[in-house]
Each structure stands twice: as structure tokens, then as C-alpha cells.
Amino acid sequence: MELLAFYILGAGAVVTAVMMVIHRNPIVSALNLIFTMFCLAGIFVLLNAHFMAAIQILVYAGAIMVLFIFVIMLLNLRGEDWPPLTWKKLLASFIGILFVGYSLIKIIGIFRGSMLPVATPLPEDFGTTRIVGEKLFTDFLLPFEVTSILLLTAIVGAVMLAKMKIDKG
Amino acid sequence: MVPLSHYLILSAILFTIGMMGVLIRRNVIIIFMSIELMLNAVNLTFIAFSRFLNNLDGHIFAFMVMTVAAAEAAVGLAIVISVFRNKPTVNVDEMNIMKW
Amino acid sequence: MEIIAPPIDLTGIMPMIIIAITGILVLIIDLFLKERSKNILIFISLTGVIIAARVSFSQYGGIHYSFHRTFVMDTFSVFFNLIFLLGTALTILISANYIKREEINHGEYYALILFATMGMMLMAGGSDLITIFLGLEIMSISLYILAGFRRTKKESNEAALKYFLLGAFATGFLLYGIAILYGVAGSTNLKDIAASIPGRLFDQKPLLLMGMALLIIGLGFKVASVPFHMWTPDVYEGAPTSITAFMSAGPKAAAFAVFFRIFIDSLGNMEPNWNVIIGIMAVLTMTVGNVLAIAQDNIKRMLAYSSIAHAGYILVALVAANSLGFTSVLFYMLAYTLMNMGAFAIIIILGNKGEEHLNISDYAGLGFKRPLIAFAMSVFMFSMAGIPPMAGFIGKFYIFSAAIKAGYIGLAIIGVINSVISVFYYLRITVIMYMREPVREFNPISLSPLIILALIISVWGTLHLGILPGTIIEFARKSTFAFF
Numbered sequence: 001m002e003l004l005a006f007y008i009l010g011a012g013a014v015v016t017a018v019m020m021v022i023h024r025n026p027i028v029s030a031l032n033l034i035f036t037m038f039c040l041a042g043i044f045v046l047l048n049a050h051f052m053a054a055i056q057i058l059v060y061a062g063a064i065m066v067l068f069i070f071v072i073m074l075l076n077l078r079g080e081d082w083p084p085l086t087w088k089k090l091l092a093s094f095i096g097i098l099f100v101g102y103s104l105i106k107i108i109g110i111f112r113g114s115m116l117p118v119a120t121p122l123p124e125d126f127g128t129t130r131i132v133g134e135k136l137f138t139d140f141l142l143p144f145e146v147t148s149i150l151l152l153t154a155i156v157g158a159v160m161l162a163k164m165k166i167d168k169g
Numbered sequence: 170m171v172p173l174s175h176y177l178i179l180s181a182i183l184f185t186i187g188m189m190g191v192l193i194r195r196n197v198i199i200i201f202m203s204i205e206l207m208l209n210a211v212n213l214t215f216i217a218f219s220r221f222l223n224n225l226d227g228h229i230f231a232f233m234v235m236t237v238a239a240a241e242a243a244v245g246l247a248i249v250i251s252v253f254r255n256k257p258t259v260n261v262d263e264m265n266i267m268k269w
Numbered sequence: 270m271e272i273i274a275p276p277i278d279l280t281g282i283m284p285m286i287i288i289a290i291t292g293i294l295v296l297i298i299d300l301f302l303k304e305r306s307k308n309i310l311i312f313i314s315l316t317g318v319i320i321a322a323r324v325s326f327s328q329y330g331g332i333h334y335s336f337h338r339t340f341v342m343d344t345f346s347v348f349f350n351l352i353f354l355l356g357t358a359l360t361i362l363i364s365a366n367y368i369k370r371e372e373i374n375h376g377e378y379y380a381l382i383l384f385a386t387m388g389m390m391l392m393a394g395g396s397d398l399i400t401i402f403l404g405l406e407i408m409s410i411s412l413y414i415l416a417g418f419r420r421t422k423k424e425s426n427e428a429a430l431k432y433f434l435l436g437a438f439a440t441g442f443l444l445y446g447i448a449i450l451y452g453v454a455g456s457t458n459l460k461d462i463a464a465s466i467p468g469r470l471f472d473q474k475p476l477l478l479m480g481m482a483l484l485i486i487g488l489g490f491k492v493a494s495v496p497f498h499m500w501t502p503d504v505y506e507g508a509p510t511s512i513t514a515f516m517s518a519g520p521k522a523a524a525f526a527v528f529f530r531i532f533i534d535s536l537g538n539m540e541p542n543w544n545v546i547i548g549i550m551a552v553l554t555m556t557v558g559n560v561l562a563i564a565q566d567n568i569k570r571m572l573a574y575s576s577i578a579h580a581g582y583i584l585v586a587l588v589a590a591n592s593l594g595f596t597s598v599l600f601y602m603l604a605y606t607l608m609n610m611g612a613f614a615i616i617i618i619l620g621n622k623g624e625e626h627l628n629i630s631d632y633a634g635l636g637f638k639r640p641l642i643a644f645a646m647s648v649f650m651f652s653m654a655g656i657p658p659m660a661g662f663i664g665k666f667y668i669f670s671a672a673i674k675a676g677y678i679g680l681a682i683i684g685v686i687n688s689v690i691s692v693f694y695y696l697r698i699t700v701i702m703y704m705r706e707p708v709r710e711f712n713p714i715s716l717s718p719l720i721i722l723a724l725i726i727s728v729w730g731t732l733h734l735g736i737l738p739g740t741i742i743e744f745a746r747k748s749t750f751a752f753f
Contacts, residue, residue: 006171010179017183017206021190026198033202036183040209043179046171047220052228056212059235064205064242071246072198075253096192104185110475111177116452117221119170126220132228138275140229142282142336143399146391147236149289150407153384154240156296157414158247160377161429177452184445191438200434207441211448218452226457227448230399234444237406241437244410248417248433252426261434264427266507 006046013039026072030065037061049127176217183210197249197259201242208238281335281342284325284350285390291317292383299376307374311365311719314379315358318386322354332751334396338458341396343751348599348744349393349526352606356518357386359610362723364511366715367617371509373418382515385411389523393530398447398457401527405443405491408520409436415515416508428507435490435500443487449480450535462535470538481536481543485550488531491524494584495553498577502565505573506627510620513569514613517576518606525583525602533590533752540590548588548680555581555687563694567627568616571694572609575653578691579605585684586668589675592746592753597667599745604652604660604734611727612649615642618714618724626709632698634707639714643702645728652731654695655688660734667742 013036020032037060044053125131136144183206190203212231219227253259279286294317295310302309325347332343360382368374384407391404413436417429447457453473454462469477489497505513532543558578565571583601586594619635619642620626636643652659655666665688672681734741 003171006175010175013179014182014186017186020206021186021194021199021203026196029199029202033206036206037209040213043176043213044216047176047216049216049220049228049231052212052216052231055232055235059239060205060209064239067242067246068198068202071249075250075259077196077198077259093193097189100185100189100192104181107181107479108178110479111174111181114174114476115472116173116177118172119221120223122220122223126223126225127228132225132232134272135225135229136232137272139337140339140399141275141277142339143229143233143397143403146400146403146407147233149384149387150236150240150403150410152293153381153407153411153414154243156377156380157410158243160375161244161247161251161414161417161420184441187441191434197430197434201437204434204437204441207438208444211441211444214445214448215451218448222452222455224455226399227451230402230447230451230457233399233403237403237440240406240410241433241440244413245433245437248413248426248429251417251420252430255421255423255426261430264430266424266427 002046006043009039009042009046012036013043026077027069030068030072033068034061034065037065047127048122051127051129051132173217173221177214180210180213180217183207183213195260195262197252197261200261201245201249205238205242208234275337278335280328281333281340281394283328284321284354285387285394287317287321287324288383288387288390291321292380292387295376295380295383299380302376304374307376308365310376310379311361314361314383317383318354318358318361322351322358325350325354338460339397339400340391340394342394344748345530345599345751346390346394346526348748349522349602350390352522352599352602353386353389353393353519355603356515356522356606356610357382359606359614359723359726360511360515360518362719362726363514363610363614363617365719366717367509367511370620370622370715371419373420373509378415378418381411381415385415385515386519389519392523393526395527395530396459398450398459398462398531401531402444402447404523405527406440408523409440409491412512412516412520415512416504418512419509422507424507425509426507428504431500432504432508439487439490439497441487442483442490446480446483446485446487449476449483453477453480459530459535463537466536466538477539478542481539482546484531485543485546488524488528489550492521492528492580492583493577494550494580495557495577498554498557501577502570502573505576506567506569510569510613510617510625513572514610517572517609517613521576521580522602522606525580525598529587529595529598532587533595537590544588544590547584548677551581551584551588551680552683553581554578554584555684559687559690559694562691565694566629568629568632568698569627571629572612575691575694576609578687579653581687582665582668582684585672585677585680588677588680589668589671591671591675592749593667593674594671595749595752596742596746597664597671599748600667600734600738600742601664603741603745604664604731607727607730607734608649608652608659608661611645611724611731612653614720614723614727615646615649618642618716618720619711620715629698629701630705631709632702633705634702635711636703638707638711642714645724646702647699648728648731650695650698652735654692656692658732658735660731660738663735663738663742
């Protein structure tokens with residue numbers, strides 16, 4: 001049952017990810033990526049990461065992707081045509097795909113060949129908001145606090161770069 | 170029960186798809202979305218390891234990755250807008266005032 | 270269930286707090302300032318940097334973990350903090366006039382530089398991959414924004430975009446590496462990873478190697494080593510000159526601090542696996558950087574390739590992986606900060622509004638018209654080329670002796686050959702300054718007391734480190750005790 005859910009969600013994630021990469025229209029790509037993120041959230045639930053699954057949908061699908069779609073619409077981007085194929089480009093992408101495919105097969109081989117930890121019974125509250133929050137506010141307090149500076153930097157920077165005009169004085 | 174290697178292979182596949190997207194697409198927004206996909210694949214690795222090691226550090230790391238991804242998205246899209254204002258294109262091949 | 274709040278010990282992160290508060294103060298005060306009174310911000314930022322340096326210096330000695338071992342304050346991180354703060358102070362000094370000239374005089378500029386500095390300090394002191402990663406991101410995001418700060422200039426936009434895309438791409442690899450390492454070791458703490466590696470070397474070696482390779486790719490991007498250097502020349506050329514200066518000093522040093530800490534502290538047991546890869550990278554980085562620098566006409570691009578080449582020398586010291594190598598790196602980073610900042614200060618001085626005179630031939634005749642500036646430029650060029658008695662010579666000397674001591678004689682020879690190649694393009698600038706007739710007027714040049722101060726510090730530092738390196742070498746040697 002769990003295996004079936006994994007395969008369905010996994011296949012969904014891979015298919016939509018590929019669609020995202022190859023589709024001409026940025027809006028369709030963005031929607032596909034949102035679907036990938038939903039599938040991943042489902043897989044997180046399979047992994048007992050309930051809090052992360054919720055955050056995945058709230059932050060990624062809810063905030064980041066909305067920003068993407070907003071910008072695509074703001075810039076009024078339409079689907080682009082694929083550039084004309086030349087032999088050089090075809091050869092380059094062929095070599096690229098060969099290389100990436102080879103390394104992917106290698107990596108899969110590594111994962112299959114390694115002695116990986118097997119599932120052990122988890123404590124009942126593994127991955128719940130309470131336990132993740134507790135970890136965040138005790139062991140990882142410094143990283144958590146430091147993200148405030150990270151977000152402040154991002155806010156200041158985004159306003160700075162995207163502001164229409166900067167008033168003087 | 171799904172073994173750990175399945176999750177890791179799925180995340181490797183997603184990471185590779187994202188990487189291919191960065192390498193073959195010329196549209197800045199799609200390149201950027203492919204990078205987000207790569208980060209998602211990494212999150213899957215973290216959370217899968219976390220569950221099988223019975224150790225929550227991976228969840229915290231994935232949480233931080235999401236924060237960083239949000240910050241990067243805000244800044245990255247602001248950069249795209251500021252580029253677009255001076256030159257209405259999102260094609261990286263046309264950004265060639267300086268040679269790559 | 271009650272959550273017990275951990276004891277909070279702020280001593281270790283005090284310099285970071287000071288820098289962050291200064292940054293926030295700058296942002297707030299900026300709101301109330303008129304355009305002409307923005308000089309106040311320079312003094313606020315400088316005061317913050319000096320106080321942070323003072324506090325950091327007073328913490329020198331010993332190893333102090335805090336925040337559940339996610340942060341460490343040891344001699345190594347304090348030395349790097351001082352390098353970052355020096356780089357930041359010099360950047361603020363050389364920026365003042367430049368950002369007025371380019372009409373980008375906004376308070377956010379200083380605030381972002383300060384936040385980036387905080388990120389670097391977090392990187393140097395991170396003893397957990399999570400803190401290192403967050404520090405790296407704070408620094409990188411600030412730099413993406415700063416690179417695109419001249420919003421009306423297409424070059425600046427492009428630089429920001431290229432830097433951002435490649436930087437975020439590299440972050441993906443770095444994170445994947447961290448994830449794999451976490452899976453193998455069961456922890457993101459550097460010491461825990463180090464402790465778990467000997468037991469994993471048998472059954473999970475391929476996984477470990479994969480994580481290590483991904484980390485090398487990610488960090489290789491950040492330190493701009495070949496073959497991950499493509500972004501450097503474009504970003505250096507397009508970014509505002511003061512930011513180029515900033516990027517080539519502090520962030521580079523920070524990335525190296527992380528590189529060293531992870532590879533010696535955590536993956537030290539795997540040295541036979543990484544030293545060949547990093548050795549090859551070092552050779553490629555030195556050679557490609559130096560050879561391509563010869564062909565450049567734009568001085569910023571030339572310095573970009575030169576900074577790639579310098580990254581190669583430092584990687585040689587990483588391969589050597591001994592106490593002498595670390596000492597030489599600390600010394601070299603300090604020397605490089607001084608000489609590089611000085612060179613960029615001169616580029617700023619010689620530019621005018623709208624016309625930056627970045628072509629190397631624009632420097633013709635500088636020696637006759639402005640002998641002092643030309644003298645300073647020659648000092649920096651000689652130092653970068655590694656000609657005695659400048660700081661660069663001592664740094665390179667120590668790096669190559671560390672390589673020889675560790676038995677990498679071939680690497681040392683390639684390094685020396687590269688140094689000789691580099692003399693060619695550094696001296697070319699000196700030759701043009703002194704042997705050619707001037708093709709343009711050097712009036713008006715944008716001199717201000719602040720930038721003159723920065724120049725004096727750099728020239729003095731470069732000469733002092735070259736002629737009397739003893740104290741600093743000793744200081745650097747003590748700073749490596751955290752590792753050896």
C-alpha cells in the first residue's frame with residue numbers, strides 16, 4: 001500500500017518535473033512545478049514528516065510559486081519558440097545528456113550498492129510541529145535566529161532592486 | 170515499507186532533471202524554477218535520511234533550505250525585474266554585453 | 270512536556286551581533302537623513318566595524334563552543350574575522366566617493382556590506398554545516414544585490430543575474446553534498462562527521478566520495494576555481510568597482526575558511542581521496558587564471574583572472590594540509606586583501622563619472638602625471654606578482670615551502686612557473702604607467718581623504734608584511750593551533 005502510494009507520487013513528481021523543464025510556456029512550467037511540490041509533500045507524509053509536508057505546501061507552493069507566477073505575469077511572458085536547431089547545438093546537448101545520464105546511472109548504482117540504514121520504529125511524535133519546534137528552539141537556536149538577518153537582507157535587497165525609481169533625499 | 174534507496178533514487182532523478190533544466194533552457198525564469206526543483210530534491214534527501222536515521226536534524230536542515238529558497242526567490246526575481254527594465258528579455262543568450 | 274530553554278552564551282557571537290546591529294542602525298538612520306548628510310553612515314559603519322574588530326581581537330586564544338556546538342570561536346575564526354573586518358573597513362573607505370559619483374548613495378549599500386560581513390563571520394566560525402550554509406547564503410544574497418546595485422547600468426544588471434544564477438546553481442550542489450554527508454554521518458556537526466567517518470569508510474565509501482565531490486563542486490564555485498570560474502570575470506567587470514574589491518577579498522577568504530574547515534576538520538580522514546582532485550584543481554586554476562589574464566585589456570577583468578590564479582595558489586596550501594600551509598594561507602589572505610583593495614582603490618580614483626577608464630592603456634603616463642598613485646599601483650602589482658620585498662612574495666614563499674614540506678614538489682614547481690607567468694601581466698601595467706606617453710588627462714581625479722587613508726593603509730600593510738612579516742607570521746601560526 002505504502003509502496004503503491006510512493007510510486008504514484010514519485011511518478012507524478014518526475015513527470016511534472018520533466019514537463020516543467022520542457023514546456024514552452026513559463027506559466028505552464030510554473031504550474032507543473034507546483035504539482036511536483038504537492039507530490040513531494042505527499043512523499044514527506046510517507047516519511048513521517050508531517051510538519052515539513054505542511055510547510056512544503058505553505059511556503060513553496062503557496063508563497064514562492066505565487067511569486068514566480070506573479071513575476072511571469074508582470075513581465076507578460078509568453079511561450080517562446082524553441083530556437084532553431086543546429087548541428088553544433090544538437091551535438092552539445094547530446095553529449096550533455098549522455099554525461100548527465102551516465103552520472104545519474106552511477107549515482108543510482110551508488111545508492112543501490114551502499115549499505116543504507118533500514119527503517120526502525122519511530123517515536124510517536126516524530127516529525128510533528130511540537131518536536132520539530134522544540135529542536136529548532138533548543139539545539140538549533142543560532143541558525144534559527146540568524147535566518148532573521150537572511151530574510152532582512154532579502155527584503156531590503158528585493159525592494160532596492162525592484163523599486164521603480166529611487167527618490168533622492 | 171519503502172526502502173531508503175527508493176527515496177534517494179527519486180531525489181537523484183529530480184535533481185538531475187533540475188540540472189538539465191538549468192543547462193538546456195535559456196529562459197531565466199525557467200532556469201530559476203529548475204534551481205528550485207534541485208533544492209526540492211535535496212530536501213527530499215534530507216527528510217528521507219532523517220526518517221531512516223531516526224534523527225530530526227534533517228528536518229531542521231530542510232526547513233532552513235526552504236527559508237533560503239524563499240529569500241533567494243525574492244532576490245532573484247527582483248534581479249530579473251531590474252534586468253528586464255533595461256532590456257526587455259529573459260533570454261540568457263541575449264545578456265551578452267560582457268562575454269560569458 | 271516543558272521545553273527547557275538552553276543556556277544562551279553570547280560571547281562567541283558578539284562581533285557578529287555588533288555588525289548586525291550596526292547594519293540595522295544604518296538602515297534606520299538612513300531614513301532620517303538628507304542626501305548631503307549621508308556621510309554620517311560611513312562613520313557609523315566604520316565605528317561598528319572597529320568595535321567588532323576590537324571585541325574579536327580580545328577573544329583571541331582558546332576554543333569556545335556555543336549554541337549547542339553550532340558555533341565555535343577559535344583562533345582560526347578570530348584571525349579570519351579580523352581579515353573580513355579589515356576588508357569591510359577598506360571597502361567602506363573606498364566606496365564613499367565612488368557611490369556618490371555613480372549616484373548609488375543609498376544607506377542600504379552600507380547595510381548590505383555589513384550583513385555580508387556578518388555572513389562571512391558566521392561561515393568562519395560555523396562548526397555545524399547548517400550555520401556554515403546559512404552564513405554562506407547571507408553573504409551570497411547580499412553580494413547578488415550589491416553586484417546589481419547600479420540598477421540603471423546594463424552591465425551591473427547582467428553581473429547580478431549571472432552571479433545569482435550560477436551562485437544558486439552551485440548552492441544546489443553544495444546542499445546535495447551536505448545532504449549525502451548528513452545521511453552517512455547522521456549529523457551535520459563537523460566534529461561528529463569527523464568522528465563517524467573512519468567507521469563508514471568501509472561500507473559507505475562510494476556515498477562519502479559522492480558527497481565529497483558535490484561539496485568540492487559547490488565550494489569550488491564560491492572560491493572561483495577552475496573549472497567553476499566562468500562567472501568571475503563577468504561579475505567582476507559588471508559589478509560596481511567598490512563591490513568588486515569587496516568580493517575579491519572577504520567573501521573569497523570566507524569561502525576558503527569554510528573549505529579548509531570542512532576538509533581538514535571533518536573530512537581529514539579522507540585526505541588521500543581528495544588531495545589528488547584538489548591538486549588537479551589547483552594546477553588548473555593557477556594556469557588558466559594566469560594565462561587568460563595575459564589576454565585581458567580591461568583592468569577589472571584582468572584582476573578577476575588574477576584573483577582566480579590566487580585562488581589556485583591557496584588551493585596548493587590546502588593540498589599540503591600541514592600547519593605551515595595553514596599559516597601561509599592566513600598570511601596570504603591578509604596580504605591579498607591589502608594589495609587587492611589597494612589596486613581597486615586606484616581604479617576608483619582614476620575613473621570619472623560615466624567614464625571609468627578601465628582599459629589598461631588608460632594608465633599610460635600615470636607615472637609622470639601622478640607619481641604617488643603610480644608608485645602605489647606598482648607596489649600592489651609587484652606584490653601580486655610575488656616580487657620581494659612585498660607581502661605577496663612572502664605569502665607565496667610560505668605556500669610553496671609548505672607544498673615542498675608535504676612532499677608535493679611538482680605542485681610547488683608548477684606554482685613557481687605560474688608566478689613567473691603572472692609577472693608578465695602585472696609588470697605590463699607598471700611599464701605602461703612609466704614608459705608610455707599619457708593619452709589622457711588625469712584631472713580631475715576623485716580623491717578624498719577617506720580613499721587616501723585606504724591607500725595609505727594598503728601600501729603600508731603591503732610593505733610592512735613584506736619587509737617585517739615576523740609578527741604576523743607568528744600570529745598566523747598560532748591561529749592554526751585549532752587544527753594542528
